[in-house]
Amino acid sequence: MELETVIGLEVHAQLLTQSKMFCGCSADYAGAPPNTHVCPVCLGLPGSLPVINRRAVEMTVMTGLALGCRIPPYSKFDRKNYMYPDLPKGYQISQYDLPLCVDGMLEFLVNGQRRRVRIRRVHLEEDTARLIHRTIGGESYSLIDMNRSGVPLIEIVTEPDLRSPEEARLFLMALRQVLRYLGVSTGNMEEGAFRCDANISQRTRDGQRQWPKSEIKNLNSFRSVERALTYEEARQRAAIGRGEQLVQETRGWLEEREITVTQRAKEYPDDYRYFPEPDLPPIFWTEDDLARIRAAMPELPLPRWERFQADYGLGPQEAALLTEERAIADYFEACVAGDRTQAREIANWITGELFALLRERGRSISEVGVQPRQLRQLIDLVRRGTISTLTAKELLVAVSETGIDPEVLVAERGLAQVSDEAQLREVVERVLTENPKAVADYRKGKTAAIGFLLGQVNRALGGRANPAVARRILEEALRQPVE
Ligand SMILES: [Zn+2]
Known part of the structure; x- marks a missing residue:
């Protein structure tokens, strides 16, 4: 039974806008003290109203166009409901059934060969707060920094077209390169501005049988993407080889131990109770809008x-x-x-x-x-x-x-080379007079001696002899009959 690996990626990239997605707070929070880039909107306080960041929408569409996506004329935001401390308002504003960009493709190189991976969708959402886990006085605490909450985030979802961990890494690098060319994201993985979750599963090469997929999270470098997928590929194949059951689940990559471990059973879209965001208007595109964005693309x-x-x-x-x-x-x-x-x-x-x-x-x-x-x-x-x-x-x-x-x-x-022939000839003659042995060696056929003589000429001129001219004059002088 010959197995084939099937990989799809979900990439999140923070957009390089000045302000956050739905409020006027600065999105440039790197290095700022915790909870200083906040307001009622991004804190999710009741009664606060979001306003769409136009620039973020344009950057998302530009990304979609760069990835060859179709931009549907109508798009909207939805609430994705879930409870987690990094999301105090209990839902994330995201996009569900009508994303900004659909049906694209990224072409990139794998060992000099062109590969194409289909892009299912690119949508826009808000980033969540950051949790910081600390032990204080022997007790464990989770602290919340809301600076990241509400920073514009695009999610780029591929079709499961990747066939190896190496391909997945090269795809990600190519995608990041595009985002950086567009100037829409720093693409910095270590700082969390570019994050990746990977789905991986196995199927028989004839496609007759397939096994449940794992979703791997916590991949914070290109290297960890490739290594985590390599580990998971081997784990799945070994389990199949032993006739074990695989379950669809979310697994975390433990960087230090270089293994993936079960985190939780996979959620399905139904679990999130998506519904249209009532506080934001839908987005309509005209051909003129798209032409203007296309014209600004590098x-x-x-x-x-x-x-x-x-x-x-x-x-x-x-x-x-x-x-x-x-x-x-x-x-x-x-x-x-x-x-x-x-x-x-x-x-x-x-x-x-x-x-x-x-x-x-x-x-x-x-x-x-x-x-x-x-x-x-x-x-x-x-x-x-x-x-x-x-x-x-x-x-x-x-x-x-x-x-x-x-x-x-x-x-x-005074760094100009000495190319002046009269000056070089004078120096050459002096060097030849001072080094009769090297001259004799050269004339006996030890042509390598010319290197030494050339070095002497150059030294006499403080390293500024024009090498081509100096060599020619030296060779001419050495061909002269012995006096
Ligand atoms: Zn704010």
Whole structure:
């Protein structure tokens, strides 16, 4: 009996709006003291009335459009009723039967191959409060921080199209990349701005038999998604192999022990007693509204990756590095500035020296202090032979520290290479006179001796000898007959 793994994901992403979903409180609560970003609406006090955050709705629709979803002309909010301390009003405002976006698809790469996963829906809801569990004086307490309550949250639900834990991780990374390109979410998993629940089940490859699924919660990194699913896949297959019953249930991933454990039997939609939210109007879309949102969308990662290969002659790996973040892709194109002849050289500099500098300083490309124009100038200085590649690498650091243009630094610090033939010839002749043994070795056929002589020329010029010109003059001098 050959088994096939079936995985579907439910992803929650906090939206990067200034205010919360249904009130004017600031949604940027990171680092704020508990319960300081609150008001009667997001505290769920009786009699308070929610107001829809228009920007959050537009961001959700933009996400749906980026995922190729259909945007139905009519959508509404519903109450999802359940009792839990993180939800003091006893219900969450969410969307049930009429979500903002339906029937989409995300295309992404698995080992260089294209994969498509269908998106069932994208809907908008409010985040819940955060519970903090503490032991105080030997007693256990659960404290509630309401700052997160009411932060706009989108839920993206896939069809069960994923077939392996690795695919699930790659899908999630691609989805996060899209959200970040759109600027609708930070996608930060560690901070809880991007969260994932995964459904996993087994079926026979012919689809004749299938087993109940587990829903895994508490996955807070891409790595834990893949590992938890790998664990669960093995657990389900082993149970089936032993002829045991599997039950539909919710399981939690215990990061330290690397296992999943039963949390509770799975709820069904009926358990939530959904009903339309009476305090909010429905949402209607016109084609004009959608055209306006579509027009504000940036080019998406996958098409941009393809275009970078086609337009700039980059390899797939290099194009992937440069399009991983929108800011880096924008930076690269600002450096190229319409002149494609230097595109590959620029790509090398960004993925090599500049990335190394970013890693070393722990900075993002917008914080590194090297303007695209300045990187381009640096590359042009090397191409014209004014400075060596080594000098350019040092200058990159100097530009990042000072913000001064490379051309100015070259002039100020006297870093220009010596390409002047008369000056080089003079130095070469002196070096040859001072190193008769190396010269004799070279003339006896030990051509490697030229490396030593070239080093001496360079040293005499403080490391600024133009290597190509210096080598040519040195070779010419060595070919002269012995006097
Ligand atoms: Zn509020």
